[in-house]
Amino acid sequence: MECREFQHHLSDYLGGELGEPFFGQMVEHEVECTRCRATVLEADVLPSPLLDTKERRQVQEQIRVRTEGRDCHWIELRMAEALEESLDPSDREIVRVHIEDCASCQRMRDMLQALPDFYSQLPELSAGREFTREVLALTSGPVPGVIQILRALWRRPEAVWEVALAGGLVVAILFGNQVPEYSSMSAWVKDAAVAQMPMGNQVWKTEDGKQRFGFVTDGAAQVHTTWKKVEEKAGGVSDWMQRSGEDIRTGDYTGLLDEIRVVLEPLGLYPEDETQEAGEQGDER
Amino acid sequence: MKTDEELVRLCQQRDAHSWQTLVDRHQDRILNLAFQFSGNRESARDLAQDIFVRLYESLGLYDPARPFQTWFNSLARNLCIDHYRKSRKDKAVVDPPVDEFGDLASDDEPTDRRLERREGKDLLLRALEQLGAISRDAIVQKDLQGLTHEEMASMEGVPVGTMKSRVSRARADLARILLKLEGRGVRHGVS
Numbered sequence: 012m013e014c015r016e017f018q019h020h021l022s023d024y025l026g027g028e029l030g031e032p033f034f035g036q037m038v039e040h041e042v043e044c045t046r047c048r049a050t051v052l053e054a055d056v057l058p059s060p061l062l063d064t065k066e067r068r069q070v071q072e073q074i075r076v077r078t079e080g081r082d083c084h085w086i087e088l089r090m091a092e093a094l095e096e097s098l099d100p101s102d103r104e105i106v107r108v109h110i111e112d113c114a115s116c117q118r119m120r121d122m123l124q125a126l127p128d129f130y131s132q133l134p135e136l137s138a139g140r141e142f143t144r145e146v147l148a149l150t151s152g153p154v155p156g157v158i159q160i161l162r163a164l165w166r167r168p169e170a171v172w173e174v175a176l177a178g179g180l181v182v183a184i185l186f187g188n189q190v191p192e193y194s195s196m197s198a199w200v201k202d203a204a205v206a207q208m209p210m211g212n213q214v215w216k217t218e219d220g221k222q223r224f225g226f227v228t229d230g231a232a233q234v235h236t237t238w239k240k241v242e243e244k245a246g247g248v249s250d251w252m253q254r255s256g257e258d259i260r261t262g263d264y265t266g267l268l269d270e271i272r273v274v275l276e277p278l279g280l281y282p283e284d285e286t287q288e289a290g291e292q293g294d295e296r
Numbered sequence: 297m298k299t300d301e302e303l304v305r306l307c308q309q310r311d312a313h314s315w316q317t318l319v320d321r322h323q324d325r326i327l328n329l330a331f332q333f334s335g336n337r338e339s340a341r342d343l344a345q346d347i348f349v350r351l352y353e354s355l356g357l358y359d360p361a362r363p364f365q366t367w368f369n370s371l372a373r374n375l376c377i378d379h380y381r382k383s384r385k386d387k388a389v390v391d392p393p394v395d396e397f398g399d400l401a402s403d404d405e406p407t408d409r410r411l412e413r414r415e416g417k418d419l420l421l422r423a424l425e426q427l428g429a430i431s432r433d434a435i436v437q438k439d440l441q442g443l444t445h446e447e448m449a450s451m452e453g454v455p456v457g458t459m460k461s462r463v464s465r466a467r468a469d470l471a472r473i474l475l476k477l478e479g480r481g482v483r484h485g486v487s
């Protein structure tokens with residue numbers, strides 16, 4: 012072996028990446044060559060390039076101690092590879108010979124071969140319907156009827172985000188000059204409830220036959236981004252939107268709920284006891 | 297049956313039903329992937345849900361020219377690796393994960409066999425826990441998810457050879473850790 016080759020493979024040699032018989036040739040060269048041995052030891056070149064027999068044996072012993080198990084590492088990697096695809100015949104032979112008298116690599120081989128057994132003991136999980144429901148609740152899901160959601164909001168105002176995230180509804184009426192007044196919003200809420208509108212932009216007609224635009228969204232994060240867009244796009248929004256947006260941002264929903272109540276009451280769309288509760292909340296404000 | 301790509305296109309048009317179909321189709325695989333990374337059913341469920349939420353949020357970014365599976369796999373993988381790194385950093389002391397729910401084994405399986413299975417599984421989970429994120433990823437994708445070296449390499453944009461040696465190294469590390477846990481170390485063991 013030439014010094015250049017030795018130097019080229021030095022890091023693999025020290026890292027235990029080399030297998031036999033190449034590994035042995037490297038060891039051989041290290042014993043022979045003062046200059047290369049100095050690189051390995053990161054030492055200056057020794058004064059005498061020639062070793063007598065005793066020195067030579069010492070050097071060999073030092074190298075043996077230092078490199079012990081290094082080629083085992085190479086063997087291990089080949090054995091790990093062999094789980095996947097068969098090794099080429101020369102590698103297989105090297106592994107076989109090495110394993111014959113290396114107890115440590117024998118144990119490694121047994122364990123590597125046992126890995127598939129270990130793997131097969133992991134459970135096969137099944138997500139189930141509950142999981143699907145939870146995911147849908149966190150994302151869009153089929154949009155539940157508007158009215159159910161408004162009722163849920165009514166009962167637990169603090170749960171508004173929860174409900175919104177639960178694939179429910181946060182209604183924002185959008186688009187600057189087309190923002191409807193309360194009268195037309197009631198019509199829209201009614202239509203939305205009947206049609207079970209999916210989330211996204213919705214066009215609907217008001218009672219007086221005008222076309223309106225609205226947005227049904229499904230989650231808190233989306234409300235925030237949407238709201239920003241609306242403000243930019245519309246260059247200002249109606250008072251109702253302004254107030255509701257503020258409520259949503261600050262987490263104080265009593266105002267918003269009052270607004271919703273105003274919409275729902277004339278439609279007779281919520282039960283009496285809930286009216287009562289809502290009335291009390293309104294009073295506290 | 298609609299392809300994933302078709303479903304995504306419909307999701308992008310806010311079709312809730314297509315989204316549900318997509319979730320339904322992939323949830324088992326994703327849940328198992330998350331479990332293979334976290335070793336714990338509870339956090340696997342949370343992680344899997346995170347993955348779907350992230351997918352949902354990213355649907356608009358999906359380029360239909362790419363196969364959905366590849367795109368989704370790499371999104372899921374990134375989240376799993378992130379989660380794994382964080383959870384390892386959070387744990388000053390690594391608790392050995394024990395699968396608290398046990399096996400859903402059938403009753404006619406002999407008890408000692410079942411115990412053995414259980415021990416093997418817990419041992420594997422503990423060993424996996426000691427692997428670095430990249431090695432664990434290699435084991436999960438190659439040996440547990442059954443991806444090919446080529447698929448893994450293209451997902452990460454590295455040469456196939458690099459991926460092959462990464463997998464071999466991870467297996468050797470895992471085997472060495474398992475031997476250590478079983479009290480039969482190898483003489484040139486890595487800590």
Ligand SMILES: [Zn+2]
Nearest residue numbers: 014017044047
């Ligand atoms: Zn030399």
Ligand SMILES: [Zn+2]
Nearest residue numbers: 083113115116
């Ligand atoms: Zn060996």
